[in-house]
Amino acid sequence: MAAGTKFGLSPEGRYGDVGTMEGYGQYCPIALGAEVFAERWTPIILRNLFVGCHRFGEILEGAPGLSRSVLVQRLRRLERDGVVERGRLGRAVEYHLTDCGMELIEVCMALGVWGARWREVPPEYLDPYLALWMLSRLIDPASLPRRRVVVRFDLTDRSRPDRYWLVLARSGNEVCAQPPGFDDDGVVTLDTAWLVRWYSGAASLAEAQRAGGMRVVAPPWLVRELAGWGRLSPFADVRPARDATRA
Structure with missing residues:
Protein backbone atom coordinates (compact mmCIF):
# COMPACT_ATOMS: atom_id res chain seq x y z
CA MET A 1 0.00 0.00 0.00
CA ALA A 2 1.37 3.41 -0.93
CA ALA A 3 2.55 5.51 1.99
CA GLY A 4 0.22 8.33 3.00
CA THR A 5 -2.89 6.95 1.27
CA LYS A 6 -5.64 5.24 3.22
CA PHE A 7 -6.88 2.97 0.45
CA GLY A 8 -3.70 2.47 -1.52
CA LEU A 9 -4.74 4.92 -4.28
CA SER A 10 -1.96 7.39 -5.00
CA PRO A 11 -2.87 10.75 -6.61
CA GLU A 12 -1.10 9.57 -9.76
CA GLY A 13 -3.18 6.40 -9.87
CA ARG A 14 -6.45 8.25 -9.41
CA TYR A 15 -5.96 11.25 -11.68
CA GLY A 16 -3.27 10.16 -14.08
CA ASP A 17 -0.61 12.63 -15.18
CA VAL A 18 -2.21 15.88 -14.00
CA GLY A 19 0.78 17.80 -15.35
CA THR A 20 -0.53 17.31 -18.87
CA MET A 21 -4.06 18.56 -18.07
CA GLU A 22 -5.20 22.07 -18.86
CA GLY A 23 -6.72 22.48 -15.40
CA TYR A 24 -6.54 20.81 -12.01
CA GLY A 25 -9.17 18.17 -12.70
CA GLN A 26 -10.93 18.97 -9.41
CA TYR A 27 -14.48 19.98 -8.57
CA CYS A 28 -13.25 22.36 -5.82
CA PRO A 29 -14.43 25.94 -6.57
CA ILE A 30 -10.97 27.28 -5.68
CA ALA A 31 -9.40 24.99 -8.28
CA LEU A 32 -12.06 25.91 -10.85
CA GLY A 33 -11.53 29.62 -10.25
CA ALA A 34 -7.75 29.30 -10.32
CA GLU A 35 -7.93 27.67 -13.75
CA VAL A 36 -9.17 31.02 -15.07
CA PHE A 37 -7.51 33.56 -12.77
CA ALA A 38 -4.14 32.08 -11.86
CA GLU A 39 -2.72 31.72 -15.36
CA ARG A 40 0.36 33.90 -15.87
CA TRP A 41 -0.46 37.43 -17.08
CA THR A 42 -4.21 37.00 -16.59
CA PRO A 43 -4.43 39.14 -13.40
CA ILE A 44 -2.43 41.90 -15.13
CA ILE A 45 -4.73 41.80 -18.16
CA LEU A 46 -7.78 41.99 -15.90
CA ARG A 47 -6.24 44.91 -14.01
CA ASN A 48 -5.60 46.79 -17.25
CA LEU A 49 -9.13 46.19 -18.48
CA PHE A 50 -10.48 47.45 -15.16
CA VAL A 51 -8.56 50.74 -15.37
CA GLY A 52 -9.98 51.45 -18.81
CA CYS A 53 -7.76 49.71 -21.36
CA HIS A 54 -10.19 48.37 -23.93
CA ARG A 55 -8.03 48.02 -27.02
CA PHE A 56 -5.33 45.45 -27.65
CA GLY A 57 -2.51 48.00 -27.79
CA GLU A 58 -3.66 49.73 -24.59
CA ILE A 59 -3.66 46.46 -22.68
CA LEU A 60 -0.19 45.68 -24.01
CA GLU A 61 1.20 49.11 -23.06
CA GLY A 62 0.45 48.47 -19.40
CA ALA A 63 2.05 45.02 -19.34
CA PRO A 64 5.78 45.32 -20.12
CA GLY A 65 7.14 41.88 -20.97
CA LEU A 66 3.85 40.47 -22.23
CA SER A 67 4.11 39.29 -25.84
CA ARG A 68 1.41 39.92 -28.41
CA SER A 69 0.93 36.18 -28.99
CA VAL A 70 0.38 35.46 -25.29
CA LEU A 71 -2.06 38.36 -25.00
CA VAL A 72 -4.05 36.95 -27.93
CA GLN A 73 -4.19 33.55 -26.20
CA ARG A 74 -5.24 34.99 -22.84
CA LEU A 75 -7.96 37.20 -24.32
CA ARG A 76 -9.37 34.26 -26.26
CA ARG A 77 -9.42 32.15 -23.09
CA LEU A 78 -11.08 34.92 -21.07
CA GLU A 79 -13.66 35.41 -23.80
CA ARG A 80 -14.35 31.68 -23.90
CA ASP A 81 -14.82 31.62 -20.12
CA GLY A 82 -17.26 34.53 -20.21
CA VAL A 83 -14.95 36.93 -18.38
CA VAL A 84 -14.39 39.27 -21.34
CA GLU A 85 -16.56 40.19 -24.29
CA ARG A 86 -15.23 41.45 -27.58
CA GLY A 87 -16.99 44.09 -29.65
CA ARG A 88 -16.35 46.79 -32.22
CA LEU A 89 -16.37 50.55 -32.05
CA GLY A 90 -16.24 51.53 -35.69
CA ARG A 91 -13.33 49.56 -37.10
CA ALA A 92 -11.60 49.15 -33.75
CA VAL A 93 -11.91 45.94 -31.74
CA GLU A 94 -12.53 46.50 -28.04
CA TYR A 95 -12.55 44.23 -25.01
CA HIS A 96 -14.75 44.79 -21.98
CA LEU A 97 -15.27 42.95 -18.72
CA THR A 98 -18.58 41.14 -18.38
CA ASP A 99 -20.50 40.89 -15.09
CA CYS A 100 -18.52 37.70 -14.51
CA GLY A 101 -15.29 39.60 -15.15
CA MET A 102 -16.23 42.47 -12.84
CA GLU A 103 -16.80 39.98 -10.04
CA LEU A 104 -13.34 38.58 -10.71
CA ILE A 105 -11.94 42.10 -10.20
CA GLU A 106 -12.84 41.68 -6.53
CA VAL A 107 -10.33 38.82 -6.47
CA CYS A 108 -7.75 41.10 -8.14
CA MET A 109 -8.28 43.81 -5.54
CA ALA A 110 -8.07 41.35 -2.66
CA LEU A 111 -4.82 40.01 -4.12
CA GLY A 112 -3.53 43.58 -4.40
CA VAL A 113 -4.31 44.29 -0.75
CA TRP A 114 -2.50 41.10 0.26
CA GLY A 115 0.48 41.97 -1.93
CA ALA A 116 0.70 45.51 -0.55
CA ARG A 117 0.54 44.22 3.02
CA TRP A 118 2.80 41.18 2.87
CA ARG A 119 5.15 41.51 -0.10
CA GLU A 120 8.16 43.80 -0.45
CA VAL A 121 9.06 45.20 -3.85
CA PRO A 122 12.51 44.07 -5.04
Missing part, protein backbone atom coordinates in the same frame (compact mmCIF):
# COMPACT_ATOMS: atom_id res chain seq x y z
CA PRO A 123 14.56 47.03 -6.34
CA GLU A 124 14.78 45.48 -9.81
CA TYR A 125 10.96 45.56 -10.05
CA LEU A 126 10.83 49.36 -9.79
CA ASP A 127 9.70 50.67 -13.18
CA PRO A 128 9.18 54.42 -13.64
CA TYR A 129 7.24 54.00 -16.87
CA LEU A 130 4.78 51.55 -15.34
CA ALA A 131 4.24 53.77 -12.28
CA LEU A 132 3.49 56.79 -14.48
CA TRP A 133 1.39 54.70 -16.87
CA MET A 134 -0.77 53.45 -14.01
CA LEU A 135 -1.05 56.99 -12.65
CA SER A 136 -2.19 58.18 -16.08
CA ARG A 137 -4.99 55.60 -16.02
CA LEU A 138 -6.18 56.73 -12.58
CA ILE A 139 -6.28 60.49 -13.19
CA ASP A 140 -9.57 61.79 -14.56
CA PRO A 141 -8.65 64.54 -17.05
CA ALA A 142 -12.11 66.07 -16.64
CA SER A 143 -11.19 66.93 -13.04
CA LEU A 144 -8.20 69.07 -14.08
CA PRO A 145 -8.33 72.88 -14.09
CA ARG A 146 -6.95 72.99 -17.64
CA ARG A 147 -7.78 71.12 -20.83
CA ARG A 148 -4.20 69.84 -21.05
CA VAL A 149 -1.63 69.37 -18.29
CA VAL A 150 1.98 68.34 -18.99
CA VAL A 151 4.32 67.28 -16.19
CA ARG A 152 7.94 66.32 -16.86
CA PHE A 153 9.55 63.75 -14.58
CA ASP A 154 13.37 63.83 -14.46
CA LEU A 155 14.80 60.61 -13.02
CA THR A 156 18.14 60.94 -11.25
CA ASP A 157 18.97 57.22 -11.13
CA ARG A 158 18.33 56.22 -14.75
CA SER A 159 20.23 56.29 -17.99
CA ARG A 160 18.18 56.90 -21.11
CA PRO A 161 15.28 57.17 -21.00
CA ASP A 162 15.82 59.31 -17.91
CA ARG A 163 12.92 61.65 -18.57
CA TYR A 164 9.21 61.05 -19.04
CA TRP A 165 6.28 63.34 -19.74
CA LEU A 166 2.87 62.76 -18.22
CA VAL A 167 0.38 64.29 -20.65
CA LEU A 168 -3.17 64.62 -19.36
CA ALA A 169 -5.88 65.75 -21.76
CA ARG A 170 -9.59 65.36 -22.40
CA SER A 171 -8.72 63.35 -25.51
CA GLY A 172 -6.82 60.81 -23.40
CA ASN A 173 -3.87 60.54 -21.02
CA GLU A 174 -0.48 59.21 -22.07
CA VAL A 175 3.12 58.79 -20.95
CA CYS A 176 5.83 59.90 -23.38
CA ALA A 177 9.55 59.11 -23.40
CA GLN A 178 10.11 61.84 -26.01
CA PRO A 179 9.09 65.52 -25.83
CA PRO A 180 5.36 65.61 -26.59
CA GLY A 181 5.49 68.99 -28.33
CA PHE A 182 3.76 70.93 -25.54
CA ASP A 183 5.21 73.26 -22.92
CA ASP A 184 5.84 71.76 -19.49
CA ASP A 185 3.46 72.97 -16.79
CA GLY A 186 5.80 71.63 -14.12
CA VAL A 187 8.91 69.54 -13.53
CA VAL A 188 9.40 66.85 -10.88
CA THR A 189 12.92 65.61 -10.12
CA LEU A 190 13.30 62.35 -8.18
CA ASP A 191 14.62 58.82 -8.36
CA THR A 192 12.56 55.76 -9.24
CA ALA A 193 12.20 54.56 -5.65
CA TRP A 194 10.66 57.87 -4.58
CA LEU A 195 8.42 57.91 -7.64
CA VAL A 196 6.99 54.52 -6.71
CA ARG A 197 6.68 55.47 -3.02
CA TRP A 198 4.78 58.64 -3.92
CA TYR A 199 2.55 56.99 -6.53
CA SER A 200 1.69 54.05 -4.26
CA GLY A 201 0.78 56.30 -1.34
CA ALA A 202 3.67 55.13 0.85
CA ALA A 203 4.85 58.75 1.10
CA SER A 204 2.94 61.97 0.55
CA LEU A 205 4.27 64.72 -1.65
CA ALA A 206 5.03 66.84 1.41
CA GLU A 207 6.89 63.96 3.10
CA ALA A 208 8.91 63.27 -0.03
CA GLN A 209 9.84 66.94 -0.37
CA ARG A 210 10.86 67.24 3.28
CA ALA A 211 13.05 64.15 2.94
CA GLY A 212 14.69 65.56 -0.19
CA GLY A 213 13.31 62.72 -2.30
CA MET A 214 11.27 64.93 -4.66
CA ARG A 215 11.90 68.40 -6.00
CA VAL A 216 8.94 70.11 -7.63
CA VAL A 217 9.05 73.22 -9.79
CA ALA A 218 5.44 74.02 -10.58
CA PRO A 219 2.73 76.63 -9.97
CA PRO A 220 0.63 76.23 -6.81
CA TRP A 221 -2.37 74.77 -8.64
CA LEU A 222 -0.24 71.95 -10.05
CA VAL A 223 1.43 71.27 -6.70
CA ARG A 224 -2.06 70.75 -5.26
CA GLU A 225 -2.88 68.32 -8.08
CA LEU A 226 0.37 66.39 -7.52
CA ALA A 227 -0.42 66.05 -3.82
CA GLY A 228 -3.75 64.45 -4.70
CA TRP A 229 -2.36 62.13 -7.36
CA GLY A 230 -0.21 60.44 -4.75
CA ARG A 231 -3.37 59.11 -3.08
CA LEU A 232 -5.05 57.61 -6.16
CA SER A 233 -3.71 54.06 -5.82
CA PRO A 234 -6.47 51.77 -4.52
CA PHE A 235 -3.86 50.31 -2.15
CA ALA A 236 -2.61 53.63 -0.78
CA ASP A 237 -4.18 53.00 2.63
CA VAL A 238 -2.86 49.46 3.05
CA ARG A 239 -0.33 49.36 5.85
CA PRO A 240 2.54 46.93 5.20
CA ALA A 241 2.81 44.18 7.79
CA ARG A 242 6.48 45.02 8.38
CA ASP A 243 5.46 48.53 9.54
CA ALA A 244 2.92 47.09 11.98
CA THR A 245 5.60 44.76 13.35
CA ARG A 246 8.00 47.64 13.97
CA ALA A 247 5.34 49.73 15.74
Whole structure:
Protein backbone atom coordinates (compact mmCIF):
# COMPACT_ATOMS: atom_id res chain seq x y z
CA MET A 1 0.00 0.00 0.00
CA ALA A 2 1.37 3.41 -0.93
CA ALA A 3 2.55 5.51 1.99
CA GLY A 4 0.22 8.33 3.00
CA THR A 5 -2.89 6.95 1.27
CA LYS A 6 -5.64 5.24 3.22
CA PHE A 7 -6.88 2.97 0.45
CA GLY A 8 -3.70 2.47 -1.52
CA LEU A 9 -4.74 4.92 -4.28
CA SER A 10 -1.96 7.39 -5.00
CA PRO A 11 -2.87 10.75 -6.61
CA GLU A 12 -1.10 9.57 -9.76
CA GLY A 13 -3.18 6.40 -9.87
CA ARG A 14 -6.45 8.25 -9.41
CA TYR A 15 -5.96 11.25 -11.68
CA GLY A 16 -3.27 10.16 -14.08
CA ASP A 17 -0.61 12.63 -15.18
CA VAL A 18 -2.21 15.88 -14.00
CA GLY A 19 0.78 17.80 -15.35
CA THR A 20 -0.53 17.31 -18.87
CA MET A 21 -4.06 18.56 -18.07
CA GLU A 22 -5.20 22.07 -18.86
CA GLY A 23 -6.72 22.48 -15.40
CA TYR A 24 -6.54 20.81 -12.01
CA GLY A 25 -9.17 18.17 -12.70
CA GLN A 26 -10.93 18.97 -9.41
CA TYR A 27 -14.48 19.98 -8.57
CA CYS A 28 -13.25 22.36 -5.82
CA PRO A 29 -14.43 25.94 -6.57
CA ILE A 30 -10.97 27.28 -5.68
CA ALA A 31 -9.40 24.99 -8.28
CA LEU A 32 -12.06 25.91 -10.85
CA GLY A 33 -11.53 29.62 -10.25
CA ALA A 34 -7.75 29.30 -10.32
CA GLU A 35 -7.93 27.67 -13.75
CA VAL A 36 -9.17 31.02 -15.07
CA PHE A 37 -7.51 33.56 -12.77
CA ALA A 38 -4.14 32.08 -11.86
CA GLU A 39 -2.72 31.72 -15.36
CA ARG A 40 0.36 33.90 -15.87
CA TRP A 41 -0.46 37.43 -17.08
CA THR A 42 -4.21 37.00 -16.59
CA PRO A 43 -4.43 39.14 -13.40
CA ILE A 44 -2.43 41.90 -15.13
CA ILE A 45 -4.73 41.80 -18.16
CA LEU A 46 -7.78 41.99 -15.90
CA ARG A 47 -6.24 44.91 -14.01
CA ASN A 48 -5.60 46.79 -17.25
CA LEU A 49 -9.13 46.19 -18.48
CA PHE A 50 -10.48 47.45 -15.16
CA VAL A 51 -8.56 50.74 -15.37
CA GLY A 52 -9.98 51.45 -18.81
CA CYS A 53 -7.76 49.71 -21.36
CA HIS A 54 -10.19 48.37 -23.93
CA ARG A 55 -8.03 48.02 -27.02
CA PHE A 56 -5.33 45.45 -27.65
CA GLY A 57 -2.51 48.00 -27.79
CA GLU A 58 -3.66 49.73 -24.59
CA ILE A 59 -3.66 46.46 -22.68
CA LEU A 60 -0.19 45.68 -24.01
CA GLU A 61 1.20 49.11 -23.06
CA GLY A 62 0.45 48.47 -19.40
CA ALA A 63 2.05 45.02 -19.34
CA PRO A 64 5.78 45.32 -20.12
CA GLY A 65 7.14 41.88 -20.97
CA LEU A 66 3.85 40.47 -22.23
CA SER A 67 4.11 39.29 -25.84
CA ARG A 68 1.41 39.92 -28.41
CA SER A 69 0.93 36.18 -28.99
CA VAL A 70 0.38 35.46 -25.29
CA LEU A 71 -2.06 38.36 -25.00
CA VAL A 72 -4.05 36.95 -27.93
CA GLN A 73 -4.19 33.55 -26.20
CA ARG A 74 -5.24 34.99 -22.84
CA LEU A 75 -7.96 37.20 -24.32
CA ARG A 76 -9.37 34.26 -26.26
CA ARG A 77 -9.42 32.15 -23.09
CA LEU A 78 -11.08 34.92 -21.07
CA GLU A 79 -13.66 35.41 -23.80
CA ARG A 80 -14.35 31.68 -23.90
CA ASP A 81 -14.82 31.62 -20.12
CA GLY A 82 -17.26 34.53 -20.21
CA VAL A 83 -14.95 36.93 -18.38
CA VAL A 84 -14.39 39.27 -21.34
CA GLU A 85 -16.56 40.19 -24.29
CA ARG A 86 -15.23 41.45 -27.58
CA GLY A 87 -16.99 44.09 -29.65
CA ARG A 88 -16.35 46.79 -32.22
CA LEU A 89 -16.37 50.55 -32.05
CA GLY A 90 -16.24 51.53 -35.69
CA ARG A 91 -13.33 49.56 -37.10
CA ALA A 92 -11.60 49.15 -33.75
CA VAL A 93 -11.91 45.94 -31.74
CA GLU A 94 -12.53 46.50 -28.04
CA TYR A 95 -12.55 44.23 -25.01
CA HIS A 96 -14.75 44.79 -21.98
CA LEU A 97 -15.27 42.95 -18.72
CA THR A 98 -18.58 41.14 -18.38
CA ASP A 99 -20.50 40.89 -15.09
CA CYS A 100 -18.52 37.70 -14.51
CA GLY A 101 -15.29 39.60 -15.15
CA MET A 102 -16.23 42.47 -12.84
CA GLU A 103 -16.80 39.98 -10.04
CA LEU A 104 -13.34 38.58 -10.71
CA ILE A 105 -11.94 42.10 -10.20
CA GLU A 106 -12.84 41.68 -6.53
CA VAL A 107 -10.33 38.82 -6.47
CA CYS A 108 -7.75 41.10 -8.14
CA MET A 109 -8.28 43.81 -5.54
CA ALA A 110 -8.07 41.35 -2.66
CA LEU A 111 -4.82 40.01 -4.12
CA GLY A 112 -3.53 43.58 -4.40
CA VAL A 113 -4.31 44.29 -0.75
CA TRP A 114 -2.50 41.10 0.26
CA GLY A 115 0.48 41.97 -1.93
CA ALA A 116 0.70 45.51 -0.55
CA ARG A 117 0.54 44.22 3.02
CA TRP A 118 2.80 41.18 2.87
CA ARG A 119 5.15 41.51 -0.10
CA GLU A 120 8.16 43.80 -0.45
CA VAL A 121 9.06 45.20 -3.85
CA PRO A 122 12.51 44.07 -5.04
CA PRO A 123 14.56 47.03 -6.34
CA GLU A 124 14.78 45.48 -9.81
CA TYR A 125 10.96 45.56 -10.05
CA LEU A 126 10.83 49.36 -9.79
CA ASP A 127 9.70 50.67 -13.18
CA PRO A 128 9.18 54.42 -13.64
CA TYR A 129 7.24 54.00 -16.87
CA LEU A 130 4.78 51.55 -15.34
CA ALA A 131 4.24 53.77 -12.28
CA LEU A 132 3.49 56.79 -14.48
CA TRP A 133 1.39 54.70 -16.87
CA MET A 134 -0.77 53.45 -14.01
CA LEU A 135 -1.05 56.99 -12.65
CA SER A 136 -2.19 58.18 -16.08
CA ARG A 137 -4.99 55.60 -16.02
CA LEU A 138 -6.18 56.73 -12.58
CA ILE A 139 -6.28 60.49 -13.19
CA ASP A 140 -9.57 61.79 -14.56
CA PRO A 141 -8.65 64.54 -17.05
CA ALA A 142 -12.11 66.07 -16.64
CA SER A 143 -11.19 66.93 -13.04
CA LEU A 144 -8.20 69.07 -14.08
CA PRO A 145 -8.33 72.88 -14.09
CA ARG A 146 -6.95 72.99 -17.64
CA ARG A 147 -7.78 71.12 -20.83
CA ARG A 148 -4.20 69.84 -21.05
CA VAL A 149 -1.63 69.37 -18.29
CA VAL A 150 1.98 68.34 -18.99
CA VAL A 151 4.32 67.28 -16.19
CA ARG A 152 7.94 66.32 -16.86
CA PHE A 153 9.55 63.75 -14.58
CA ASP A 154 13.37 63.83 -14.46
CA LEU A 155 14.80 60.61 -13.02
CA THR A 156 18.14 60.94 -11.25
CA ASP A 157 18.97 57.22 -11.13
CA ARG A 158 18.33 56.22 -14.75
CA SER A 159 20.23 56.29 -17.99
CA ARG A 160 18.18 56.90 -21.11
CA PRO A 161 15.28 57.17 -21.00
CA ASP A 162 15.82 59.31 -17.91
CA ARG A 163 12.92 61.65 -18.57
CA TYR A 164 9.21 61.05 -19.04
CA TRP A 165 6.28 63.34 -19.74
CA LEU A 166 2.87 62.76 -18.22
CA VAL A 167 0.38 64.29 -20.65
CA LEU A 168 -3.17 64.62 -19.36
CA ALA A 169 -5.88 65.75 -21.76
CA ARG A 170 -9.59 65.36 -22.40
CA SER A 171 -8.72 63.35 -25.51
CA GLY A 172 -6.82 60.81 -23.40
CA ASN A 173 -3.87 60.54 -21.02
CA GLU A 174 -0.48 59.21 -22.07
CA VAL A 175 3.12 58.79 -20.95
CA CYS A 176 5.83 59.90 -23.38
CA ALA A 177 9.55 59.11 -23.40
CA GLN A 178 10.11 61.84 -26.01
CA PRO A 179 9.09 65.52 -25.83
CA PRO A 180 5.36 65.61 -26.59
CA GLY A 181 5.49 68.99 -28.33
CA PHE A 182 3.76 70.93 -25.54
CA ASP A 183 5.21 73.26 -22.92
CA ASP A 184 5.84 71.76 -19.49
CA ASP A 185 3.46 72.97 -16.79
CA GLY A 186 5.80 71.63 -14.12
CA VAL A 187 8.91 69.54 -13.53
CA VAL A 188 9.40 66.85 -10.88
CA THR A 189 12.92 65.61 -10.12
CA LEU A 190 13.30 62.35 -8.18
CA ASP A 191 14.62 58.82 -8.36
CA THR A 192 12.56 55.76 -9.24
CA ALA A 193 12.20 54.56 -5.65
CA TRP A 194 10.66 57.87 -4.58
CA LEU A 195 8.42 57.91 -7.64
CA VAL A 196 6.99 54.52 -6.71
CA ARG A 197 6.68 55.47 -3.02
CA TRP A 198 4.78 58.64 -3.92
CA TYR A 199 2.55 56.99 -6.53
CA SER A 200 1.69 54.05 -4.26
CA GLY A 201 0.78 56.30 -1.34
CA ALA A 202 3.67 55.13 0.85
CA ALA A 203 4.85 58.75 1.10
CA SER A 204 2.94 61.97 0.55
CA LEU A 205 4.27 64.72 -1.65
CA ALA A 206 5.03 66.84 1.41
CA GLU A 207 6.89 63.96 3.10
CA ALA A 208 8.91 63.27 -0.03
CA GLN A 209 9.84 66.94 -0.37
CA ARG A 210 10.86 67.24 3.28
CA ALA A 211 13.05 64.15 2.94
CA GLY A 212 14.69 65.56 -0.19
CA GLY A 213 13.31 62.72 -2.30
CA MET A 214 11.27 64.93 -4.66
CA ARG A 215 11.90 68.40 -6.00
CA VAL A 216 8.94 70.11 -7.63
CA VAL A 217 9.05 73.22 -9.79
CA ALA A 218 5.44 74.02 -10.58
CA PRO A 219 2.73 76.63 -9.97
CA PRO A 220 0.63 76.23 -6.81
CA TRP A 221 -2.37 74.77 -8.64
CA LEU A 222 -0.24 71.95 -10.05
CA VAL A 223 1.43 71.27 -6.70
CA ARG A 224 -2.06 70.75 -5.26
CA GLU A 225 -2.88 68.32 -8.08
CA LEU A 226 0.37 66.39 -7.52
CA ALA A 227 -0.42 66.05 -3.82
CA GLY A 228 -3.75 64.45 -4.70
CA TRP A 229 -2.36 62.13 -7.36
CA GLY A 230 -0.21 60.44 -4.75
CA ARG A 231 -3.37 59.11 -3.08
CA LEU A 232 -5.05 57.61 -6.16
CA SER A 233 -3.71 54.06 -5.82
CA PRO A 234 -6.47 51.77 -4.52
CA PHE A 235 -3.86 50.31 -2.15
CA ALA A 236 -2.61 53.63 -0.78
CA ASP A 237 -4.18 53.00 2.63
CA VAL A 238 -2.86 49.46 3.05
CA ARG A 239 -0.33 49.36 5.85
CA PRO A 240 2.54 46.93 5.20
CA ALA A 241 2.81 44.18 7.79
CA ARG A 242 6.48 45.02 8.38
CA ASP A 243 5.46 48.53 9.54
CA ALA A 244 2.92 47.09 11.98
CA THR A 245 5.60 44.76 13.35
CA ARG A 246 8.00 47.64 13.97
CA ALA A 247 5.34 49.73 15.74
